Amino acid sequence: MSFSELLEAALAGTSRQDPPAVVPTVDTSAENRLLRGASYEGLRRLAGRPLERAVVRTPLASAEAETQPEVPPPAACRLFEILDLRPELLPEWLRLVVERGLRAPHLSLPDLLENARTADDDIRDLIVAAGGRRLPWLARLNPDWQFAAWPDPDEGFASAGRDDRPHALRRIRQQNAARGRALLLNAWSAERGESRASLLDALSTGLSADDEPLLWSAISDSRKEVRETALHLIRRIPGSGFSVRWTERARQVFTVDSGSPQAPRLHINEPTAADSAWLADGLDPLPPKGIGMAAWLLQQVLAFTPPSIWPTSMIAAIRHTDWYGPLLAGLGQAADAYADDDWCGELLVLRARTKEALPLDAPALFAALQPHQAESVLRRLIELGPAAIAGLPDARSDPWSEDFSRFLVLRLPRLIARWQYSALQLLQAAHFRLEPRVLPELEGLLEAELQLQLGWARPSLDRLAETLEYRHAMRTELG
Incomplete structure (x- = not known):
C-alpha cells in the first residue's frame, strides 16, 4: 500500500x-x-522497513557508532528539500558532503536508500559514502536495499545478488585493483554469461596493463556483450600489446602520402580475408548487412588501431577513397575507444563544419575527452553555431571550471541574440554545471537586460540565477 x-x-x-x-x-x-x-x-x-507480524526473533544488534560528524542542521534541512523538490541536485549535494568528510542525517537514510535503488553506480557510491555506519545496518533490514548492506566489499562480492556484485567489485578495485582482478579470475569460469559482461566492466576502475591478459582472453568469449566490453577496455590501456599488434597491421594496410598538403593520398593494401591472428584480436569476420567485406575489414582495422599514429591529413586522405564512410566510422570508433583527445576534438570540429551527416557518434567522442579538453573543444564548437554542439552538453555531467563558466556567462547575450531558442540547450546544462561563483556576473547581466535585449530568454536566465544561488547556499551550509 x-x-x-x-x-x-x-x-x-x-x-x-x-x-x-x-x-x-x-x-x-x-x-x-x-x-x-x-x-x-x-x-x-x-x-525504513515494512511492517511484519510479531514473531520470536533474535534481538537486533545495534548499529556501530558513527565516526563522521553529521552535516549542520541547515544542510540537513536542505537535503530533505532536495529529496522532495529538487532530486536533480542530490548528486552534487552528496559529492560536497563526501568531500568534506561529513554524513547525512539518520532520518534521511530511508529516502536515500530508496533513491539509490534506481540510481547508477556512481550515485550509489556517494549515498553509501555519505550514509555513515547506520546506512548498511539499516539496509540489511530491507531486501530491496541489499545492495548497500555490505560495508565490506569483499563480503558483498561473495554474498550479494547478481545485480549488486559488479558494484562490490568496483569498490574492491578502488581499494586494491590487483585483489579485485584476482577475485574475478577465480570466479570467472563459474559466472553465468549474463553476469560476465557487467563484472568485466568493473575493471574500468583502476584499469592498468596488468588487466590486459584477462581482457584479451575475454575477447574470444561466447557472448557478444562480453567481447564488446573487453574490446572497449583493452583499448583504454596505454601501450597495450593489443594496440601494438594492431598498429603493425594497420601500417601494412594503410599508408598516408602527405606529399601534397592540398590532396593527400591514402594507399590501401586491401585485405582479402580475415587472418586467424586478427580474429584472435577481436576482428569480426561477418560484416553487417549493407557493408561489403572489404569495407568491413578496413573499418575494423582502423577502429582497433590507436589513432595517434595517423597524421591529421588522414581525414582528407580518407575522403579520396572508395570507403570514406566506413573508414571515417572506424577512425571515430578508435578515437572514442582510445580516448584520444586530439582526434576526438578534430572529428567533432569536422562534424560541425560538414553539412552532410557523418558516421560519427558525437556524444561518445565528447564524453571520451578529458574535462579540460572537453571545455576547450566546446569553446571551439560554440563559435561554430548551435548545430555544432547539438546533443553534446548532455553527454557529460562533470562540473565546468570557473574559467569556462565565466567564459560562457559573458557570451550568453551574444549567443542568445544569434542562436535564439537553440541557446536553451546550453542554458539547461548550465543549471547544474556552471560554477556558482560566477553568479555575480550572471546577476550583472540580468541588471543590464534593457541594453542587452534578452527578451524571451529572461525567464530562463532568472531560473538559472535561482539555481546558482541555491547551489551556492548548499556549499555555504556545509562549510
Whole structure:
C-alpha cells in the first residue's frame, strides 16, 4: 500500500472515497482506517522497513557508532528539500558532503536508500559514502536495499545478488585493483554469461596493463556483450600489446602520402580475408548487412588501431577513397575507444563544419575527452553555431571550471541574440554545471537586460540565477 493512495483518500474525503485497509484490524470506521493507515505509513517511512507480524526473533544488534560528524542542521534541512523538490541536485549535494568528510542525517537514510535503488553506480557510491555506519545496518533490514548492506566489499562480492556484485567489485578495485582482478579470475569460469559482461566492466576502475591478459582472453568469449566490453577496455590501456599488434597491421594496410598538403593520398593494401591472428584480436569476420567485406575489414582495422599514429591529413586522405564512410566510422570508433583527445576534438570540429551527416557518434567522442579538453573543444564548437554542439552538453555531467563558466556567462547575450531558442540547450546544462561563483556576473547581466535585449530568454536566465544561488547556499551550509 502506498502513501499516495492514502493521500488520495484524505484529499477526497472518507465519505467520497473509501480509504484502503493498510493494516489488519477489526471493522472500524473509514476515518479510523485512514488514521491507522497514515500512522503506520509514517512510522514505516521513518523506520525504513515494512511492517511484519510479531514473531520470536533474535534481538537486533545495534548499529556501530558513527565516526563522521553529521552535516549542520541547515544542510540537513536542505537535503530533505532536495529529496522532495529538487532530486536533480542530490548528486552534487552528496559529492560536497563526501568531500568534506561529513554524513547525512539518520532520518534521511530511508529516502536515500530508496533513491539509490534506481540510481547508477556512481550515485550509489556517494549515498553509501555519505550514509555513515547506520546506512548498511539499516539496509540489511530491507531486501530491496541489499545492495548497500555490505560495508565490506569483499563480503558483498561473495554474498550479494547478481545485480549488486559488479558494484562490490568496483569498490574492491578502488581499494586494491590487483585483489579485485584476482577475485574475478577465480570466479570467472563459474559466472553465468549474463553476469560476465557487467563484472568485466568493473575493471574500468583502476584499469592498468596488468588487466590486459584477462581482457584479451575475454575477447574470444561466447557472448557478444562480453567481447564488446573487453574490446572497449583493452583499448583504454596505454601501450597495450593489443594496440601494438594492431598498429603493425594497420601500417601494412594503410599508408598516408602527405606529399601534397592540398590532396593527400591514402594507399590501401586491401585485405582479402580475415587472418586467424586478427580474429584472435577481436576482428569480426561477418560484416553487417549493407557493408561489403572489404569495407568491413578496413573499418575494423582502423577502429582497433590507436589513432595517434595517423597524421591529421588522414581525414582528407580518407575522403579520396572508395570507403570514406566506413573508414571515417572506424577512425571515430578508435578515437572514442582510445580516448584520444586530439582526434576526438578534430572529428567533432569536422562534424560541425560538414553539412552532410557523418558516421560519427558525437556524444561518445565528447564524453571520451578529458574535462579540460572537453571545455576547450566546446569553446571551439560554440563559435561554430548551435548545430555544432547539438546533443553534446548532455553527454557529460562533470562540473565546468570557473574559467569556462565565466567564459560562457559573458557570451550568453551574444549567443542568445544569434542562436535564439537553440541557446536553451546550453542554458539547461548550465543549471547544474556552471560554477556558482560566477553568479555575480550572471546577476550583472540580468541588471543590464534593457541594453542587452534578452527578451524571451529572461525567464530562463532568472531560473538559472535561482539555481546558482541555491547551489551556492548548499556549499555555504556545509562549510
